[in-house]
Amino acid sequence: MGILEVRDVNKRFGGLKALDKVELDVEEGSVHAIIGPNGAGKSTFLNCLVGLLIPDSGAVTFNGKSLLGIKPHEINQAGVSRVFQTPExxxxxxxxxxxxxxxxxxxxxxxxxxxxxxxxxxxxxxxxxxxxxxxxxxxxxxxxxxxxxxxxxxxxxxxxxxxxxxPKLLLLDEPTAGMSRADTNNTIDLLKSIGGRGITKVIIEHDMHVVFSLADKVSVMAQGTVIAEGTPESIKGDPRVQEAYLGGAHL
Amino acid sequence: MIKITPRNDMILLGGFILAVLTMPIWLTPIGAGYPDLLQRFAIYGIFAIGFNILFGLTGYLSFGHAAFLGVGSYTAVWSFKLLGMSVIPAVLFAVITSGLFAVLIGYISLRRSGIYFSILTLAFAQMSYNMAYSVLTPITNGETGLQLSQQDPRVIDSLFGVPVTEGIPATNLFGIEMSGYPGFYFCAIMLIISFYISMRIFRSPFGIMLKAVKSNSNRMSYTGLNMRPYTLTAFIISGMFAGLAGSLLAVTDPLAGAERMQWTASGEVVLMTILGGVGTLIGPVIGAGVIKYFENIFSAFNDSALHDIFSFLPDFLENAVVAVTGLFVGDGWHLTLGALFVIIVVFLPGGIIEGITRIYQRVTRKKQINSVTSTEAQPGE
Known part of the structure; x- marks a missing residue:
C-alpha cells in the first residue's frame, strides 16, 4: 500500500494513446523517479495527477482519496504540490x-x-x-x-x-532541466536536505546523475506505459530499459 | 522605492485626507474650486478607486462598470421618491442593489478571462443601457430620465412630518441640503472612506491573493487557492463602489438617465485608472481628477473664446490657429483626451504615478550619486 496508487490509467489524444494502462505505487517517504525517452508520456502522467488533465479511465488514489475529477486547488489542499518544468x-x-x-x-x-x-x-x-x-x-x-x-x-x-x-507529496517535473552541472548538484543537495521532512517525492528526470543520486525506486516509461520498475541498480542493468531508453546502448 | 509600512500608509492616508478636504482652497487658483466640479472629482475618484480594485489588482478588465454606476443612480433616485430625501437610505440601498447586480453579472462574466471577460461585461452593460431605454421604462422613465416629483410618496419623510414644500424638496443629510459645498464635503468623506477601504484591501491577505490572480493564475490554483471566489468578491466590491459613486451623482443632482450606463462611461473609468496608474492606490483618484478637470476646461472653450486668446496674432493666422485648436476643444475635447491617452500609454505605461516615481528617483539618485542603486522601483505603491 503506497501513499499514491495509480491503477490502469489511460489517456488518449485523438488517435494517440498517450497513457496506456499505467500502474504505479509510491511508498510513503520515498523518492520515486520516473524516467523514459521523450514522448514516453511522463509529463502527461504528471498532469493527470494534479488535475491539469483528466484520464479517460483508471484510478488515482492519494492517501486513500481519489484525485480524479477534483480541481487543481483541491488536489493541492489534499497535500500534493508540484514543481513545473518551466518555473511557475x-x-x-x-x-x-x-x-x-x-x-x-x-x-x-x-x-x-x-x-x-x-x-x-x-x-x-x-x-x-x-x-x-x-x-x-x-x-x-x-x-x-x-x-x-x-x-x-x-x-x-x-x-x-x-x-x-x-506537502505530503511533492511532484517535480525535470527539476534540473537546463541547469549547469554546478546548479544541478546544488539542487540535488537541496532535495536531499529536504528528504528528512518525510515528504514523498515523485521526480521526472532525464539526467541519470540526478536519478541515481536521489531515487529509492525508479519506474521506466516508454510509449505510454511502465515497462520496468525497481531500484536504480536493477534498472541500470535491465536490458528492456536499455532497449527502450537508449536504443540498446549501455548506460 | 518607498517601503510599505503601516506608518507610511498612515502618512499617505493623512496626506490624502488633508488634500481632499482642502481641495476648495488649492484648486481655486486653477479655476476648479467650485462645488459642482469638486463633487465630480470626488465621485469619479470613488468610481475609479473601485474599478482599480478589480482591474488594478486582479487584471480583469471590466468594460461595463458604468452599468453599476447607473444602477446606483436609479436606486438612489427611487429611494428619494419612495422613502424620503435623506441621503443615507439612498446611498445604502444603491450600494446593496449594485452589489447584487455585480453578483449576477460577475458570476456569469467571470467564467471567462481576458478579452472574453471584457466583452461579456460590455455586453451586459449595453444590455442594461438598452433595457433602461426600452422595456424597463416604468422603472427608469426611459429617455426623459428618472426625476423627482411633487407627488412622490416619500413615506419616511411624511411619517416624520417633514413639511411639504412648494417645489421639489432637496436631498439632505440630517437637514443639511446636499448641494454646493455641503454636497462636496459629503462626497469627499465618502471618497476618503473609499480610499481607506481600498488601502486596507491592498495591504490585506485578500489583496495579495488578488495580485496573485493577476500575476499567475496557474500557479495560484496549484498553490491550493480557488481563484473564482476571489475574483467574484473583487468584482462585487468593485461594483459596490461604482454603485456608491452612482448614488452620489444622484445625491448631488437627483435625476438618473440611461446615458450614465453607456459604454463611453465605462470606457472613461478605464482611461482614468490607466492615466493615473493601474494598480496604485492613489493613481486612479488623480486620473479621475485630471480627466474631469480637462473635460471641464476644454469643453468650455468655444470659437469666440479662442479668438480672444489668439487675438494678438494677425487676422489670417488667428483664423487658422483657431480652426485647428477648435478641433480639440468644446465638443471635440475627446480628441484631446484621446491624444493625452496615447501619449500616456506610449511613454508612461504606469500612468501619472510612474511619472512622479521617475522624477522622485532622479532627484534622490542625484543626492546619493556615489551609492549604488539596487532594485528597479515598482510603480509607486
Missing part, C-alpha cells in the same frame, strides 16, 4: 510575497475573505515565509521582484513555494 512563480511580485501566498493558502484554505488585516502584521506567516527563504538561500533577495531572478533561482523559489506548504 508570481513573476511580478516580490520573493517574499511569492512565499507568503502559499503559506496563507496552506493555513487559511482555498478561499478566505481576509480583507481587513495587514499582511505585514501577520507574524506567523511572515516568520514561516522568511524562514523558508533562508533555508533555500534566497533571503537576501526577498524584496526583489521574482521575475528578475535567474532561471536556477526561479526554480529554487518555486521549490520553496511548494515546501512551505508542508
Amino acid at each position: 512563480i508570481f513573476a511580478d511580485l516580490s520573493l517574499l510575497d511569492n512565499v507568503i501566498i502559499p503559506t496563507f493558502a496552506a493555513r487559511d484554505g482555498a478561499f478566505s475573505f481576509n480583507a481587513w488585516k495587514r499582511v505585514d502584521n501577520d507574524n506567523e506567516v511572515h516568520e514561516k515565509a522568511e524562514h523558508m527563504l533562508e533555508e533555500i538561500g534566497l533571503i537576501e533577495k526577498k524584496d526583489i521582484i521574482a521575475g528578475s531572478l535567474s532561471r536556477g533561482d526561479k526554480r529554487r523559489l518555486e521549490l520553496a513555494m511548494c515546501l512551505v506548504q508542508n
Whole structure:
C-alpha cells in the first residue's frame, strides 16, 4: 500500500494513446523517479495527477482519496504540490510575497475573505515565509521582484513555494532541466536536505546523475506505459530499459 | 522605492485626507474650486478607486462598470421618491442593489478571462443601457430620465412630518441640503472612506491573493487557492463602489438617465485608472481628477473664446490657429483626451504615478550619486 496508487490509467489524444494502462505505487517517504525517452508520456502522467488533465479511465488514489475529477486547488489542499518544468512563480511580485501566498493558502484554505488585516502584521506567516527563504538561500533577495531572478533561482523559489506548504507529496517535473552541472548538484543537495521532512517525492528526470543520486525506486516509461520498475541498480542493468531508453546502448 | 509600512500608509492616508478636504482652497487658483466640479472629482475618484480594485489588482478588465454606476443612480433616485430625501437610505440601498447586480453579472462574466471577460461585461452593460431605454421604462422613465416629483410618496419623510414644500424638496443629510459645498464635503468623506477601504484591501491577505490572480493564475490554483471566489468578491466590491459613486451623482443632482450606463462611461473609468496608474492606490483618484478637470476646461472653450486668446496674432493666422485648436476643444475635447491617452500609454505605461516615481528617483539618485542603486522601483505603491 503506497501513499499514491495509480491503477490502469489511460489517456488518449485523438488517435494517440498517450497513457496506456499505467500502474504505479509510491511508498510513503520515498523518492520515486520516473524516467523514459521523450514522448514516453511522463509529463502527461504528471498532469493527470494534479488535475491539469483528466484520464479517460483508471484510478488515482492519494492517501486513500481519489484525485480524479477534483480541481487543481483541491488536489493541492489534499497535500500534493508540484514543481513545473518551466518555473511557475508570481513573476511580478516580490520573493517574499511569492512565499507568503502559499503559506496563507496552506493555513487559511482555498478561499478566505481576509480583507481587513495587514499582511505585514501577520507574524506567523511572515516568520514561516522568511524562514523558508533562508533555508533555500534566497533571503537576501526577498524584496526583489521574482521575475528578475535567474532561471536556477526561479526554480529554487518555486521549490520553496511548494515546501512551505508542508506537502505530503511533492511532484517535480525535470527539476534540473537546463541547469549547469554546478546548479544541478546544488539542487540535488537541496532535495536531499529536504528528504528528512518525510515528504514523498515523485521526480521526472532525464539526467541519470540526478536519478541515481536521489531515487529509492525508479519506474521506466516508454510509449505510454511502465515497462520496468525497481531500484536504480536493477534498472541500470535491465536490458528492456536499455532497449527502450537508449536504443540498446549501455548506460 | 518607498517601503510599505503601516506608518507610511498612515502618512499617505493623512496626506490624502488633508488634500481632499482642502481641495476648495488649492484648486481655486486653477479655476476648479467650485462645488459642482469638486463633487465630480470626488465621485469619479470613488468610481475609479473601485474599478482599480478589480482591474488594478486582479487584471480583469471590466468594460461595463458604468452599468453599476447607473444602477446606483436609479436606486438612489427611487429611494428619494419612495422613502424620503435623506441621503443615507439612498446611498445604502444603491450600494446593496449594485452589489447584487455585480453578483449576477460577475458570476456569469467571470467564467471567462481576458478579452472574453471584457466583452461579456460590455455586453451586459449595453444590455442594461438598452433595457433602461426600452422595456424597463416604468422603472427608469426611459429617455426623459428618472426625476423627482411633487407627488412622490416619500413615506419616511411624511411619517416624520417633514413639511411639504412648494417645489421639489432637496436631498439632505440630517437637514443639511446636499448641494454646493455641503454636497462636496459629503462626497469627499465618502471618497476618503473609499480610499481607506481600498488601502486596507491592498495591504490585506485578500489583496495579495488578488495580485496573485493577476500575476499567475496557474500557479495560484496549484498553490491550493480557488481563484473564482476571489475574483467574484473583487468584482462585487468593485461594483459596490461604482454603485456608491452612482448614488452620489444622484445625491448631488437627483435625476438618473440611461446615458450614465453607456459604454463611453465605462470606457472613461478605464482611461482614468490607466492615466493615473493601474494598480496604485492613489493613481486612479488623480486620473479621475485630471480627466474631469480637462473635460471641464476644454469643453468650455468655444470659437469666440479662442479668438480672444489668439487675438494678438494677425487676422489670417488667428483664423487658422483657431480652426485647428477648435478641433480639440468644446465638443471635440475627446480628441484631446484621446491624444493625452496615447501619449500616456506610449511613454508612461504606469500612468501619472510612474511619472512622479521617475522624477522622485532622479532627484534622490542625484543626492546619493556615489551609492549604488539596487532594485528597479515598482510603480509607486
